[in-house]
Structures are given as C-alpha cells and as structure tokens.
Amino acid sequence: MATDLRISNISKIYPGCIANDNVSLQFKSGKIYALLGENGAGKSTLVKILSGVISPDNGEVFLNEKNLKLSSPLDAKKNKIGMVFQHFNLFETLSVFENLSIDATEDNKSLRVRINEIFKKYNFSIDLDVPVLNLSAGQKQKVEIIRCLLRSPKVLIMDEPTSVLTEQETEELFISLKKFCDEGILIIYITHKLKEVLSLCDEVAVMRKGKVVSVSQTQNEKVETLANKMVGQKLAKIKKKINISKNKDEIFKVKHLNFYSDDPFETNLVNLNFSVKKGECLGIAGISGNGQNELFQILSGEIITPNTSIIFRNKEIAKLNPKQRREYLMAFSPEDRISQAAVPELKIYENVALNNFKSSNFFEKGLVNERKIKDHSKKILSDFSVNTDNVELKSQFLSGGNLQKLILGRELITAPELLICYNPTWGLDVGAINYIHETLIKINDQEKSTILISTDTEELLKLSDRIAVIYKGKLSKIMPSEEVTPEKLGVLMGGGSID
Amino acid sequence: MALYFFTPFIAIILTILGGGIIFYILGFNPIEALKFYFITPISNLYGFSELLLKATPLCLIAIGLSFCFKSNNWNIGAEGQLTFGAIVGGGVALLFYNQEGFYILPLVILAGAIGGMIFALIPAILKTYFNTNEILVSLMLVYVSKLLLDYLVVGPWSNPEGFNFPETRQFSDSSRMPLLFEGLRIHAGIFLALAAVMLSWFILYKTYLGFQIKVSGLSLKTAKYAGFKGKTMILVVFMISGACAGLAGVGEITGPIGQLHRMISPDYGFTAIIVAFLGRLNPFGIIFASLVVALTYLGAETAQIFLQIPKYTGQVFQGMILFFLLASDYLLFFKVKILSLKKNELRH
Numbered sequence: 027m028a029t030d031l032r033i034s035n036i037s038k039i040y041p042g043c044i045a046n047d048n049v050s051l052q053f054k055s056g057k058i059y060a061l062l063g064e065n066g067a068g069k070s071t072l073v074k075i076l077s078g079v080i081s082p083d084n085g086e087v088f089l090n091e092k093n094l095k096l097s098s099p100l101d102a103k104k105n106k107i108g109m110v111f112q113h114f115n116l117f118e119t120l121s122v123f124e125n126l127s128i129d130a131t132e133d134n135k136s137l138r139v140r141i142n143e144i145f146k147k148y149n150f151s152i153d154l155d156v157p158v159l160n161l162s163a164g165q166k167q168k169v170e171i172i173r174c175l176l177r178s179p180k181v182l183i184m185d186e187p188t189s190v191l192t193e194q195e196t197e198e199l200f201i202s203l204k205k206f207c208d209e210g211i212l213i214i215y216i217t218h219k220l221k222e223v224l225s226l227c228d229e230v231a232v233m234r235k236g237k238v239v240s241v242s243q244t245q246n247e248k249v250e251t252l253a254n255k256m257v258g259q260k261l262a263k264i265k266k267k268i269n270i271s272k273n274k275d276e277i278f279k280v281k282h283l284n285f286y287s288d289d290p291f292e293t294n295l296v297n298l299n300f301s302v303k304k305g306e307c308l309g310i311a312g313i314s315g316n317g318q319n320e321l322f323q324i325l326s327g328e329i330i331t332p333n334t335s336i337i338f339r340n341k342e343i344a345k346l347n348p349k350q351r352r353e354y355l356m357a358f359s360p361e362d363r364i365s366q367a368a369v370p371e372l373k374i375y376e377n378v379a380l381n382n383f384k385s386s387n388f389f390e391k392g393l394v395n396e397r398k399i400k401d402h403s404k405k406i407l408s409d410f411s412v413n414t415d416n417v418e419l420k421s422q423f424l425s426g427g428n429l430q431k432l433i434l435g436r437e438l439i440t441a442p443e444l445l446i447c448y449n450p451t452w453g454l455d456v457g458a459i460n461y462i463h464e465t466l467i468k469i470n471d472q473e474k475s476t477i478l479i480s481t482d483t484e485e486l487l488k489l490s491d492r493i494a495v496i497y498k499g500k501l502s503k504i505m506p507s508e509e510v511t512p513e514k515l516g517v518l519m520g521g522g523s524i525d
Numbered sequence: 526m527a528l529y530f531f532t533p534f535i536a537i538i539l540t541i542l543g544g545g546i547i548f549y550i551l552g553f554n555p556i557e558a559l560k561f562y563f564i565t566p567i568s569n570l571y572g573f574s575e576l577l578l579k580a581t582p583l584c585l586i587a588i589g590l591s592f593c594f595k596s597n598n599w600n601i602g603a604e605g606q607l608t609f610g611a612i613v614g615g616g617v618a619l620l621f622y623n624q625e626g627f628y629i630l631p632l633v634i635l636a637g638a639i640g641g642m643i644f645a646l647i648p649a650i651l652k653t654y655f656n657t658n659e660i661l662v663s664l665m666l667v668y669v670s671k672l673l674l675d676y677l678v679v680g681p682w683s684n685p686e687g688f689n690f691p692e693t694r695q696f697s698d699s700s701r702m703p704l705l706f707e708g709l710r711i712h713a714g715i716f717l718a719l720a721a722v723m724l725s726w727f728i729l730y731k732t733y734l735g736f737q738i739k740v741s742g743l744s745l746k747t748a749k750y751a752g753f754k755g756k757t758m759i760l761v762v763f764m765i766s767g768a769c770a771g772l773a774g775v776g777e778i779t780g781p782i783g784q785l786h787r788m789i790s791p792d793y794g795f796t797a798i799i800v801a802f803l804g805r806l807n808p809f810g811i812i813f814a815s816l817v818v819a820l821t822y823l824g825a826e827t828a829q830i831f832l833q834i835p836k837y838t839g840q841v842f843q844g845m846i847l848f849f850l851l852a853s854d855y856l857l858f859f860k861v862k863i864l865s866l867k868k869n870e871l872r873h
Contacts, residue, residue: 328749349752358750366746372739379736380751389733 029055029090029180029212036085038071045071046082047236055180055212058203060223060244063233064256064313064481069216072233073185076214077109078102089180108174112186113291114166118159122152122169126176137176144175148202163290164195171202181212188222189315190290200226218256218313220249220520234258253516257483277475278302278444281335285320285499293317295324295499302444305473307466309490309507313519314481317499319361322448322479326358327351339443352383357437359447363426367433370422374414374432375403377421381436402439410435411461427458434465445469448479463489483515497521528857530810533803536850537817543845553832561831562824562842572823574709578781579819582607582773582790584718584811586797588725589769591806592762595729596738597745600763602648602663603770604794606641608670610771611778612677613640615785618700618778619682619693629699634717634775641771642764644670649763653756659763667794678785692786702780714776721769726808738762770794791822792840799847818843 031053038046046068053059063069074080076087078096087094094105102109116125123138130137138154145151150172152165161169167187174182184203188196203226207213215227223230224244231241232255240255278301285295295317302308312318323329325336327348336344343351348358360366368377379399382388388399403417410431414424421429430450437445450466451459466489469476479496480486486493486507493510495502495518502518514524544562545555566572586603593600614637621629648662677683679691687694702712729735737758741748748755777789800818804811825839 326750327752347752347754348750352752360750362746365744366750369740369743369747371743376736376739380740380747382733382751389736392733394731394733394736 029210030088031181031212032088032091033072033076034086034088036072036075036082036087038075038080038082038084044236046075049085049233049236049238051231051238051241053181053212053214055210056207057228058207058213058215058226060227060230061214061216061233062218062220062223062230062252062256064218067233067256068236069233070185071236073109073183073214073216076102076107076181076183078107103177106177106180107183108177108179108181109183110167110170110174110185110187112189114170116158116166116169119157121155121157122161123154125158125169126154126173130176140176141172144172148205150202162195163190164192164198167191167195167199175206179211181214182206183214183216185216186218187215188217188219196222218520220252220256220517220522223247223252224249232256249517249520249522250513253520253522254513256520257512257516274303274305276301277304277339278477279335279337280325281337283321283324283331283334283336285317285324285329285331287320293320293499295320298501300494300501300504302475302477304475305470306491307470307476307478307489308504309486309493310477310479310496310501311483311486311493311515311519312479312481312496316496316519318448318479318481318496320499321496322358322360322446325446325477326356326360349382352381352440352442355440355443357381357440357442357445359430359433359437359445359450361448361452363429363433364422368421368429371420373418373420374407374424375399375417377432378403378406378417378436381440383440386440406432406435406439409439410465425458427454427461430454430458430462434462438465438469442474444475444477446477446479449481450478451482451485459485483512483519486515487512495519530805530807532853532857533805533810533814533850535853536803536846539849539853540842540845543849544842547838547841551834553834558828558832561827563820565831566820566823566827571709574706574711575823576816576819577711577715579822580812580815581715581718581780582777582793583797583800583818584815585714585721585773585776586770586794587800587804587811587815588718588721588808589766590797590801591725591804591808591811592729592738592765594742594801595806596741596758596762598649598652598759598762599660600645600648600663600766601660601798602645602666602794603766603797604790604792605663605667605670606644606767606770607774607777607790607794608667608674609644609774610637610641610767611774611785611789612670612674613637613643614771614775615693615696615778616682618696619785621700622694622697624697625699627699629697630702630779633696633700633779634772637771637775638768639771641767641769641774643767645763645767645770646760649760653759674785674789675787678787682785684784690786693784695784696779700779701783702776710781712776712780714772714780717772717776721772722808722812729808734758734761770797773797796843799843799850803846803850818846821846 033049033051036046036049049072061069075082078099078101081097087096089105096102126141127134127137141154150168152168158166158169187199191199203213217223227244230244230247232239234256280298280300283295283298287294293316324331327346330345334344335342338354338356341354343354364370379388386402388395400417404415407415412428412431424432451462466476478486478489487510490507492504493507494504495515497519517524541559545559548558549555567576586607590600590603614633617636618633644666647666648659651657651662652659678693682693684692684694702714705711705713729738737753740751741753741758773793774789778785782789796818800811800814803817804814821839821842825836828834828838829836
C-alpha cells in the first residue's frame, strides 16, 4: 500500500530561536527524500517531532490522511514510523539478538526466524550472538535498521547515517536503502552532505534557519545549486578591510598535523599544514563534525599529537599543554562555553582564575590571591562591557553573550599574540555577535593574529583575511577571502571541489 | 544551595523513622528501642567519649576521601589504606616493643601515614599511567591488605608468648597515644582529626591545589582546557586520602587497641564514604557527619546488650542513611506532579 506522509505548518520555538518556522512538506512512498541543511537549520528538530521525541508548538502530521498524535516515541512506533538516529541506541554489552528482542512481542524462536528472513532478503550478515560492542559502526547501524524493519515500518527516517561509516559501508547502506524504497517504504534521509543527496535521493527539501527554502527534484540540481540554497546567498555586508600583506612575518606555523582516533565519533585529521601571519585572521570553515573539535584541541594543547610541529613565535610548542602555551601569549576560546571555557557553578572571579598566566600572580606560592583575582576580574567586566560588576556572581547567571564576553575578556586581557577561537558567536543574539565581531576585528588592527574556526560562513567572510575549508579532517587550500564566495564555501564544505 | 546542606538532615530524620518501623516490625516498642539506640549510648561521660573515639577515625578518613571525591576520583579503598597504614605503623611500634622514648610515637604515626599513602598510590598510578578503573583497583586492594595483616599476625609477627593467638605483642607505652582523661578511652588522635579538618579547609579553599580540585570536580573538560596537570593532581589527592586513612589506622592500633590483630577496624574505611557524603564533602560538615555515624556504631552495641538484637543493625542504619541521602538528593530536583491517568491512556 502506498504511504503518504504530510507535515503541515509545523512550528517549534525555543527560547531565543525558532527551530521550525511553519514547515510544510509532503512525502510519498517509492521515493527517497533528502532533507538538507546546515547545522542548526532545523532538520533535527523536525525529525524529533516526527519521531515523537518532542512535540511541536503548532502544526500537524498526517500519515495516509490520518492525523497523528505523536506525543512520545511509542506513538511513532505504533504508527510505523521508524527512526535511526546518528548516535546509536544499543546496549553495548548485550548481544545483537538480545538488543533486538528487548521490545519484541513475539517469542525468541519466531523472532530469530524473522530476523533470518530479513538477513536473507537484504543480504545482511551479522552474528546474532556476539555482543554489540564487538561490531563496527556500520554493523551497529544495521542492527538499528533491522530493529526498525522488524516492525515493518511505513516510514524510515535516517538521521545523518553516514557520519560514522566508511566509504564501503556507505555504499552498502545506499544499496539497502534503495531496496527498502522499492518495497514501498518511504525513506527520509537527513544530511548535510551534498554528494549523497545527488547520488541517492529522488527529491530534496532544503532547510535554512528553520524554514523550508526549496523543494526540488535532485536530477535538476547540482552540488553548486544545492550549496547555494543551503548556505543562502546573503552576502556579508560589513566586511573588514583586508589586512593581507605578503611580507609580514609568519607568527604561527603548523606542519604535518595528523590525528588518529579509535572513537568513531571523532574525526581523524590528515596532514594539515598552515600558517598565520602577524595581524591576520585565518578562517577555517566547515560543517561541524569535520574535525574542528579535534583541531581546536590540538592547537590549544589539550590533545598532544606525536610528530606534529607547531611553531609559534619561532619556538616549537607542539609538546606544551594549554597553560604553558598561554605563557607564550596564546589564548583560546573554545566552542563549548558552559562546560569547557567556563564552569557555570563557579563564581565569575573563579572562572577568571582559570587563565592563570605567570605574571598574573593569581596564585602566589600555591596560595589563592583572592584580591588580585577579583581586581583583575573587575577590570575585565568593565573593559569588555559585561553587564554586571559583581565578581562574586555565579557564572550560570550570565547570559550567553555576557559569558562569552567574560571569556573573551579573560583570554584577551593578557594581550595575546594569537587568539584561537571556535564558534565564538554560536547561539548569541545579534547585539552580542556584533560586539564580539568588533572585538575580533580590533585584535587584528592591533597587529595581533586570530584563527577563527567557525561553522558560520557569514561570520567567516566578514572577519577572515584568508579562508580554508575543513572537510572530513582534510584542509582545502587556503584562499584569500576576497576570492571566496558563500557558494564556493558551500561546495567545499559539502565535499565538492572547485576550479 | 541551602537545600543542598539541608538534605542530610532529611536523610537522618528518615533513617530514624525507618529504624523505628524496623524495630516495630521486630516486635519492639519503637520509641524505646530508638532511645536505646540514639540516646542511652551518650547519656554519660564514658559514652560520650566513646562517641568521640569512634568519630575520630571516621572523620580522618572522610576528610581524606573528600579530596578524592571532590576531584572526581573514586577511591573506595580507604579500608585497605587504613589497614596498610596500621601494618606499617604497627611494624615500627613492634620494632620498639621493649624500648621507651618520646620519639617513638611520632615515628609510628609518620610510618602509618606513609604506609597509607603508598597503598593509595597503587590505584592512583595504575589510573594515571595504565588507565585502570580506580574504583575496582582500590576496592580489591582492601582484601590484599587485610590478607597481608592476617598473614603477619598469625605468622612472622605473632606474639611469641601469645599461645598462638592471632595477635602481635602489646606495643610499649611509648608507642601509645596519650589518653586525654583518666578512665576514658578517648586519646590524642582526636587532635589529629581536628588538625586534618583545619588543614583540609585551608587546602581546599585557599590554595591553588584546592582550586584545581574544585574545577576538576565540576568539569574535567575545563581542567584540561585550563592546562592543569591532571596526572599530578590525581596522585596528590590519592596520597592525601591514603595518608589520612593510614593515620586513622595507626590511631586505632596505638589508641584503644595497643597491638595488631585481625579486627583492627569495624569497616571504618567503608563507613567513612557515607560520612564524607553525609558531610557534603565539606570539612566542617564531615565533623558533624562523623558524630552521627559514630552514634550508629554505639547504638548498635547498646541495642545488642539491651534488646538482644545483633549489632549488625548498625550497618542497617548506616545503609539507610546513605540510601535516604541519595534518594533525597535525587528527588530534590524533581517536581512532584499528581496526574490522573485514565485507563485508555495507560501504556503497557
């Protein structure tokens, strides 16, 4: 029987952001649909609504013209909507079969028979009696898919399914998905990878900032056109004057940066080489999850990698930890404000003391010099216009923007020669964003350098002198930012190539 | 925040209520039984000194544990560190069994602290350099040290004139903690505990080490980002914790016991975990908590005498305190909502 899934006027508002703004879409079985968008475009929210994890503020979902009430994942299950999340929901220490039998309603014998039928039908082969932790990421995903198939779903939603798969596993997945589609299962494929959309899907809906901006047949699209739609064509209006000059000194130089991790949710970095000149802002663009986290931690010294050379102001610093790197006048502003850059339960002045450089004398002979820290904190609060002057306030009571100002202030008050920041304006309101952009431009004007790792293309185009794109742990060539357009960035970020 | 320090009191009240119910089920008058349990033991001076005597090791160990727990290191092998401290300290005391001298006791105490410290370093080093789980290692080492003590007191260290009883010689008077009052067992070890309280407060709130412990406990990611030397800190907190447990052990053998035998500690090292959490890992909270938990030991003994119930009810009470503490902590952040469920809304 044909399946027809219709989403009508769905809205979901979170404090400070509209995750889904009046989204309407229609899907019919027999096709594979792509839902494409940058991080934060609203794809995940929409999918969570479809799978009953969250309920929308407004709007309805119809399956074969029946209005669905999806108030829990159980409702989605009952209505034959299956979902495979990016992060697997499996019990690692239980066997494959135990994982599959947990919520089965039939006895083990007939379940085994049914699983074997599915194996035969789709050419799967997994040992049912090994613990899940021994499986590869691709096999784990198959277990999740089998779990959905056991309930003979009408709709199968795949959320970023290839992010942990190898090329080979991706190919196998695509073959299976096409088979499911031929059997009448409606497939919705969530991704930000343009090539996958073109090679797998029949129809593509693009989301941007919570809205559906286009629905089209994939055969009419190319990597470039999709990239355009995904990142939007709004060009940065305020652009700082380009600061580049060929004969300036290289202050920071990275050679042969490699990183290998066993964790499938981390990205390996492959031979990154780049340098930053005095007074320059090097932008590193990319969709999140392409290695930015790992890169930031290696640059800050939280991860030490062997055989990498990092030269800062003519000194080799690759083996130094963050505290030691700060002594050489580097500063770091991580993406995660509330669990890394600062601790919400600590008071403002305690958070300031986290950047404990030698000349600060915050801790003399191992003792806390509270007065010094507090005086220093007061100066940060006023210099960086944080809207409080109470250094005893717990940081959790600061808004995101004020917390970020505090963190930047803490990092910048040492007058560092190089600031490395990762998504400095993530989740902030326009006023705070402007303030932080101005601050970052000011640093460059003072002949200090910045490395800006960001997933916001607009921000990168506004602030960077040169831009490179990181994709799957590899860095593109570094381009002067006047040669870069949002479209070019979009193509590179989606794994395409230009020229 | 105020509630955070309030829940231990809720837990204590619930424990007393729970204890009353258990006594009622066992066929006792609950009020009377609870009186035997919580009031009779400390109704005279001797009882009160016994309370302080039991609270001393609990307080010392819990203070040490608070360093570990605050920084996200789960040392649950304090009982082993206590035992090993007692073995090393006791060994030194036995060396001097027939000698007198003012220097002997300090040597014994120091040896005990170092013994505990060394024993705590084992899980710490395995954790930092070999990535093992400190909970398992420190727990398993408890049995190692207890068996070692067993071997020593029945074998090489047993008293040659002791008719093969599993115990060592009596320590000389120079190895014994001075008693504070004639006729009471309370000894100078209590000053060690009080000094540990003051010192730990100073370290935790006034030093760079304390700051690092605090940050690491709240967010390991932040500690890494700030560039704290994580490995060194793990080693240091384990050493502090082990030294405190070792001191507690040596305080027991040089105080009320006066020799080494198999039963030098009624699981003080494990009970101190409850004390540390009941005291909210705060040095002064721990003083209070150690008194409360020490009372469960005394109460159990009185109840055994007057009510003829096994003294293991003390462990029941200790278990209940921890259970109610965890439960009230957990439920503290819950909103209770009463919903009317219609039948067709019930899900299988």
